[in-house]
Amino acid sequence: MKFLAYLVSGISLGSIYAIIALGYTMVYGIAKMLNFAHGDVIMIGGYVSFLAAKNLGVPPLVSVLIAMAVCTVLGIVIEALAYRPLRSAPSLAVLITAIGVSYLLQNSALLIWGANPKAYTPVVSGTLQLFDGQLSISYISLLTVACCIVIMVALTLFTGRTKMGKAMRACSEDKGAAQLMGINVNRTISLTFAIGSALAAIAGALLCSFSPALMPTTGSMPGIKAFTAAVFGGIGSIPGAFLGGILLGVIEALARAYISTQLSNSIVFAVLIIVLLVRPAGLLGKYTQEKV
Amino acid sequence: MMLKAENLNVYYGPIHAVKGVSFEVSEGEIVTLIGANGAGKSTTLKTVSGLMRSRGGSIEFMGRSISSTAPHKIVELGIAHVPEGRRVFTRMTVEENLDMGAFTAPVGGIESARERVFEQFPRLKERRRQIAGTLSGGEQQMLAMGRALMSTPRLLMLDEPSMGLAPILVEQVFDIIAALHKAGTTILLVEQNAEMALSIADRAYVMETGRITLSGTGKELAASEEVQKAYLGG
Numbered sequence: 001m002k003f004l005a006y007l008v009s010g011i012s013l014g015s016i017y018a019i020i021a022l023g024y025t026m027v028y029g030i031a032k033m034l035n036f037a038h039g040d041v042i043m044i045g046g047y048v049s050f051l052a053a054k055n056l057g058v059p060p061l062v063s064v065l066i067a068m069a070v071c072t073v074l075g076i077v078i079e080a081l082a083y084r085p086l087r088s089a090p091s092l093a094v095l096i097t098a099i100g101v102s103y104l105l106q107n108s109a110l111l112i113w114g115a116n117p118k119a120y121t122p123v124v125s126g127t128l129q130l131f132d133g134q135l136s137i138s139y140i141s142l143l144t145v146a147c148c149i150v151i152m153v154a155l156t157l158f159t160g161r162t163k164m165g166k167a168m169r170a171c172s173e174d175k176g177a178a179q180l181m182g183i184n185v186n187r188t189i190s191l192t193f194a195i196g197s198a199l200a201a202i203a204g205a206l207l208c209s210f211s212p213a214l215m216p217t218t219g220s221m222p223g224i225k226a227f228t229a230a231v232f233g234g235i236g237s238i239p240g241a242f243l244g245g246i247l248l249g250v251i252e253a254l255a256r257a258y259i260s261t262q263l264s265n266s267i268v269f270a271v272l273i274i275v276l277l278v279r280p281a282g283l284l285g286k287y288t289q290e291k292v
Numbered sequence: 293m294m295l296k297a298e299n300l301n302v303y304y305g306p307i308h309a310v311k312g313v314s315f316e317v318s319e320g321e322i323v324t325l326i327g328a329n330g331a332g333k334s335t336t337l338k339t340v341s342g343l344m345r346s347r348g349g350s351i352e353f354m355g356r357s358i359s360s361t362a363p364h365k366i367v368e369l370g371i372a373h374v375p376e377g378r379r380v381f382t383r384m385t386v387e388e389n390l391d392m393g394a395f396t397a398p399v400g401g402i403e404s405a406r407e408r409v410f411e412q413f414p415r416l417k418e419r420r421r422q423i424a425g426t427l428s429g430g431e432q433q434m435l436a437m438g439r440a441l442m443s444t445p446r447l448l449m450l451d452e453p454s455m456g457l458a459p460i461l462v463e464q465v466f467d468i469i470a471a472l473h474k475a476g477t478t479i480l481l482v483e484q485n486a487e488m489a490l491s492i493a494d495r496a497y498v499m500e501t502g503r504i505t506l507s508g509t510g511k512e513l514a515a516s517e518e519v520q521k522a523y524l525g526g
Contacts, residue, residue, distance in 0.1 A: 163391070163395070166392060173381050177381065182396035184364045
């Protein structure tokens with residue numbers, strides 16, 4: 001029963017990683033860049049929903065919707081101001097800029113909201129008791145897993161069925177050819193950042209509901225873990241991000257429970273290294289073969 | 293005049309790839325640009341479709357300047373460009389590739405455009421659900437051409453459609469080009485296979501190291517001594 005409890009906590013933690021990883025992987029797939037500021041957008045999402053709930057007194061769902069709106073705009077603005085001018089610059093320049101944006105967001109949060117942790121009120125509370133109380137699952141865990149599945153299905157349908165979603169896949173494979181189809185590549189990249197950032201806001205609210213201490217650095221570690229999850233699953237692949245996120249969460253939870261709390265992060269990253277040695281493209285990543 | 297390019301100068305960094313090139317295409321014509329590898333033919337096409345920019349000079353399409361129009365807007369105006377190396381979306385199905393070609397078309401017209409393309413390329417219909425990356429080179433060329441036709445272009449630009457294809461497929465591709473022309477599509481064709489290109493072209497330009505060195509009707513150039521020597525192995 002204990003194992004089941006650890007597994008459930010791993011899956012729900014992994015669901016948060018997966019939601020964040022989807023943002024990383026979509027942006028990477030289309031803009032071919034690692035948006036290291038993605039984790040900090042999560043933190044901004046956390047603050048916005050916290051402040052909306054506290055100052056405006058709106059219900060949790062509305063506070064999350066407000067956070068999604070703010071983060072969507074933030075994502076579009078970051079892309080337009082920081083990354084778009086570097087579209088044809090070497091990838092190292094873009095990477096360094098992304099790290100710069102990350103610090104900018106963290107330090108802006110520090111200036112505006114201070115370093116003291118805020119006590120985030122979980123979006124839902126309470127636990128579900130199963131097997132005569134032997135297994136208890138918090139409602140926030142259930143909500144997180146449900147959110148992750150809904151997002152995953154929605155994104156799969158979006159990229160597989162809709163015109164804009166297909167245009168995204170086209171841009172991700174060949175921007176020049178996509179332009180020749182009449183696709184506006186800049187607008188498609190903006191849309192990707194918008195979706196990724198809205199997901200980051202959801203992840204922010206869920207994350208802070210699990211560990212309620214909200215600080216300017218709240219997004220950093222989950223951001224890096226989710227990036228790991230995206231690489232683990234195969235960066236650029238949407239199902240890969242999902243699988244990578246869940247596996248990472250489960251490995252982390254089990255390592256913490258059965259091996260060592262202190263070593264859990266090291267174990268997570270060791271597993272990543274081993275997977276990449278065996279499958280350099282990640283679990284579901286694939287090399288594209290082109291026929292000439 | 294449908295397309296009128298004047299004094300194009302295009303650079304890759306310090307390399308001056310296209311040097312003062314001017315040419316025109318009238319409605320209903322097949323015009324070909326022939327020349328050796330690296331002569332600047334592909335770059336010229338890329339400049340027309342907006343992927344590259346000319347320093348100075350002008351490009352007019354249907355009487356309207358397009359020299360600073362965004363590439364996706366140029367497609368909307370009616371220029372479709374089948375790029376060198378086909379560049380189909382290898383991870384998408386044949387049908388999805390075609391739908392991308394109709395990106396600028398009104399939603400209602402996609403079905404009929406697709407049916408028309410399937411009529412021209414029955415092979416694509418057979419393979420409509422197949423992932424494009426698994427098609428043969430010839431089929432990918434058909435797909436690239438079909439995809440470009442999905443936008444019902446006024447001007448179709450083809451870059452090396454015969455490249456890497458078996459001789460029998462090369463003939464097939466040229467038959468299709470001739471059929472498209474007969475059906476009223478204006479075509480600007482870039483080719484290294486000068487013999488085939490000149491045989492179907494109304495007019496032709498010869499490019500050498502970034503410049504247009506000769507021009508005339510397809511017949512004139514096919515008969516010219518210089519072209520015979522340099523490109524036709526005569």
